[in-house]
Amino acid sequence: MTKKFIGLLIVSIALLAGLFISSLNLGAADISLAESLSYIFNGESLAPWKQTILQEVRFPRSLLAIIVGASLACAGTVLQSLFRNPLASPSIIGVSSGASLGAIVAIFLGLAAINIWILPIFAFIGCTITLFLVYTLAVQNGQLPMGSLLLAGVAVGAFNTAMSALVLALSLQEWEVGKAIVFWTMGGLEGRAWPHVFLILPVFIFCFSVVFAFYRDLNILLIGETHALSVGVDVEKTRLFLLGATALLIATSISVAGGIAFIGLVVPHIARLLIGNEHKQLLPLATILGAITLLSADCLLRSNIEFHRVPLGVVTATIGAPFFLYLLYKQKNEIRL
Amino acid sequence: MSINYKTFIVCVSLICLTVIYRANSEQALAAPFSGNHFIETTIQNIEPQQAYPKKIIDATGFEHIIKAPPKRIVSTSLAGDEILIHLAPLNSIASVTYLVDVKGASTQHGQFPKSIHRNRANIEEILSLTPDLVIVASYTNANTISLLFSSGIPVIRLNEAKSYQAIEDNIMLVAEILNVEEKGKAWINSMENNLADIAKDFSNQQKPKVLSYDLSGGSTGAGSLIDAMITSAGGINVLDSTGIQGDTKISQELAISLNPDIILTGDWQLDGAKYFRQHLKNSPAWQHVNAVQKNNIIGIQSAWLTSATPHRVGGVKLLAEKIKQWQNSSEEHNLESSLPKNKQSQRTQHD
Numbered sequence: 001m002t003k004k005f006i007g008l009l010i011v012s013i014a015l016l017a018g019l020f021i022s023s024l025n026l027g028a029a030d031i032s033l034a035e036s037l038s039y040i041f042n043g044e045s046l047a048p049w050k051q052t053i054l055q056e057v058r059f060p061r062s063l064l065a066i067i068v069g070a071s072l073a074c075a076g077t078v079l080q081s082l083f084r085n086p087l088a089s090p091s092i093i094g095v096s097s098g099a100s101l102g103a104i105v106a107i108f109l110g111l112a113a114i115n116i117w118i119l120p121i122f123a124f125i126g127c128t129i130t131l132f133l134v135y136t137l138a139v140q141n142g143q144l145p146m147g148s149l150l151l152a153g154v155a156v157g158a159f160n161t162a163m164s165a166l167v168l169a170l171s172l173q174e175w176e177v178g179k180a181i182v183f184w185t186m187g188g189l190e191g192r193a194w195p196h197v198f199l200i201l202p203v204f205i206f207c208f209s210v211v212f213a214f215y216r217d218l219n220i221l222l223i224g225e226t227h228a229l230s231v232g233v234d235v236e237k238t239r240l241f242l243l244g245a246t247a248l249l250i251a252t253s254i255s256v257a258g259g260i261a262f263i264g265l266v267v268p269h270i271a272r273l274l275i276g277n278e279h280k281q282l283l284p285l286a287t288i289l290g291a292i293t294l295l296s297a298d299c300l301l302r303s304n305i306e307f308h309r310v311p312l313g314v315v316t317a318t319i320g321a322p323f324f325l326y327l328l329y330k331q332k333n334e335i336r337l
Numbered sequence: 338m339s340i341n342y343k344t345f346i347v348c349v350s351l352i353c354l355t356v357i358y359r360a361n362s363e364q365a366l367a368a369p370f371s372g373n374h375f376i377e378t379t380i381q382n383i384e385p386q387q388a389y390p391k392k393i394i395d396a397t398g399f400e401h402i403i404k405a406p407p408k409r410i411v412s413t414s415l416a417g418d419e420i421l422i423h424l425a426p427l428n429s430i431a432s433v434t435y436l437v438d439v440k441g442a443s444t445q446h447g448q449f450p451k452s453i454h455r456n457r458a459n460i461e462e463i464l465s466l467t468p469d470l471v472i473v474a475s476y477t478n479a480n481t482i483s484l485l486f487s488s489g490i491p492v493i494r495l496n497e498a499k500s501y502q503a504i505e506d507n508i509m510l511v512a513e514i515l516n517v518e519e520k521g522k523a524w525i526n527s528m529e530n531n532l533a534d535i536a537k538d539f540s541n542q543q544k545p546k547v548l549s550y551d552l553s554g555g556s557t558g559a560g561s562l563i564d565a566m567i568t569s570a571g572g573i574n575v576l577d578s579t580g581i582q583g584d585t586k587i588s589q590e591l592a593i594s595l596n597p598d599i600i601l602t603g604d605w606q607l608d609g610a611k612y613f614r615q616h617l618k619n620s621p622a623w624q625h626v627n628a629v630q631k632n633n634i635i636g637i638q639s640a641w642l643t644s645a646t647p648h649r650v651g652g653v654k655l656l657a658e659k660i661k662q663w664q665n666s667s668e669e670h671n672l673e674s675s676l677p678k679n680k681q682s683q684r685t686q687h688d
Contacts, residue, residue, distance in 0.1 A: 028457075029465035049464040052488045057461055112479070172586060180476070191460065191480035308459060 005281040012288045019295050023062040026302035060194045065298040066291040071253040073290020075246040076264030081218045089265035090250040094157030099254035101160045102126020108171045123255030131247045186311030187260035196256040203252045207245040215279035262317040266324045378493045380513045388516040401491040407470035413458040416645035417472035420511045432456045444640045444648040498645035528647035535657045539571030547572035548597035554586045570656035600628040603639035610636020635659045
């Protein structure tokens with residue numbers, strides 16, 4: 001590990017920790033930072049409503065922002081390396097559109113309001129069906145050519161998007177249902193609670209571990225498949241594992257936070273600009289940067305109650321895109337995959 | 338990499354099973370907002386002959402006992418706001434929605450004292466008000482309600498107001514919890530009497546075909562309060578003939594082919610209906626529609642068309658006046674048509 005990586009890792013972890021603590025002080029209710037800190041670290045008792053807000057609203061929301069941001073950035077990094085395509089993002093294999101369709105159907109049928117687990121389950125089912133379809137369509141004689149996978153992903157993704165549009169059009173007859181779908185598709189963490197954390201945290205730990213275990217194979221795959229085969233990498237199996245793990249990451253993220261653009265596409269590039277293409281360093285850094293980006297965006301929304309209608313995905317893109325363009329301008333020729 | 342393929346599949350399956358298991362074991366959190374299977378809040382008196390304590394039983398099975406009349410009530414829906422201002426003492430209302438100050442949204446605009454807090458249904462905001470009763474809408478976020486329950490705050494859900502009956506049910510629900518049933522019944526009776534008075538005027542009159550329509554194609558069929566309003570005001574909702582139900586979007590072609598006598602539109606913004614009227618008048622496709630030819634495009638402030646309380650009768654009255662005008666002009670027209678030609682010309686000269 002290089003000194004630069006260790007330095008970046010320490011700075012980003014410190015930044016993330018600082019943001020997390022600050023985020024506990026942000027929200028519609030007036031709870032001071034001193035109160036929050038003394039409650040968390042010293043266990044001092046607060047008014048019951050303040051305890052509820054800290055424990056049940058702010059804490060899980062901030063944790064979710066971290067995990068969702070980390071998941072999306074991690075998935076984006078893997079997909080870009082796997083496809084050797086700088087435009088690869090969670091949407092490229094159609095998985096995110098499948099998860100969205102599942103979630104939209106759950107809202108449309110009125111099931112999402114019955115139980116908070118229904119929406120994530122529908123999103124996960126949508127994602128799994130999409131992944132199965134894409135894989136079945138793309139596989140040829142037991143092989144999984146990247147070109148076929150991309151085309152199948154785009155086609156199934158387009159179908160999912162069309163179906164989502166159809167459900168949305170039908171749902172507009174019930175204004176509140178239509179509104180819920182529109183806001184959900186734009187992403188957000190409002191109202192998310194501990195059950196959502198319990199859903200995504202084990203998946204994230206498991207999938208990140210799987211992905212990180214393949215970091216050498218990802219490094220080799222970046223050079224090319226022929227080279228990877230010549231040095232003994234089981235390309236097909238590696239792809240299957242990585243696609244499965246990223247699909248899980250994307251599905252669970254979308255199922256709890258809705259459609260959040262930008263992070264899976266741009267954060268990996270920012271991490272590459274900072275540390276290069278060595279996946280042992282790139283994966284952890286991109287993951288932490290993803291967490292920082294989403295938590296910062298969410299903090300911005302929580303800083304003023306008037307912002308509560310602004311979709312989280314809009315904020316991530318608004319903050320991140322100019323920063324990315326700045327990095328791109330400074331290091332014009334350094335983005336390489 | 339030595340991770341076994343089968344091990345991976347087993348791990349993924351285990352995660353799925355865990356999620357499904359948790360889904361089944363979790364308590365249901367909120368009633369569906371679909372009108373097909375809405376489950377109401379029910380209230381029971383624990384001691385017969387005594388107003389309090391009362392037990393609130395939510396659709397999800399959550400029970401809460403309130404021992405005395407609520408003193409810090411928070412409403413997170415406009416219907417709740419309008420019901421509260423009529424039934425509850427002002428000093429017991431801790432917060433209402435910001436919508437009460439939006440002229441286009443609330444019929445009671447300007448009626449709420451500034452001292453009452455305005456909320457945006459944000460959970461932190463609600464909890465920080467330390468309420469002893471929260472009124473939510475049928476579509477309120479399940480997580481918000483779950484947090485209110487877990488904080489031990491009693492919650493009552495208002496039904497989605499798709500009919501006058503639903504309005505009455507909501508009023509009685511709030512009246513019962515506040516122990517002001519008589520006041521609630523009196524308000525309901527006044528609404529019913531007003532509607533009956535309006536209906537008397539139109540019992541033997543010709544009924545115009547009315548289409549609720551806006552620039553984006555939004556319209557309303559049977560099974561909605563707009564439909565009930567049109568009927569109460571003496572018209573016929575022309576969309577009923579198509580079998581379309583509820584709020585919907587219809588094509589311009591369908592709207593024109595229905596040839597309504599009156600087009601009803603909501604006026605969200607100042608002069609919004611004026612632009613809508615001009616648009617239809619200037620559009621060649623609409624030139625042969627009765628309502629456009631005879632300038633019967635009615636804009637009513639949206640608050641009167643969306644209110645989910647008896648205040649909606651104000652909107653019915655406005656619509657009824659317009660329908661009355663249409664009927665009078667129609668009678669005149671029919672009278673003129675039945676007169677001999679020489680009398681018609683005399684009359685025209687006289688006019």
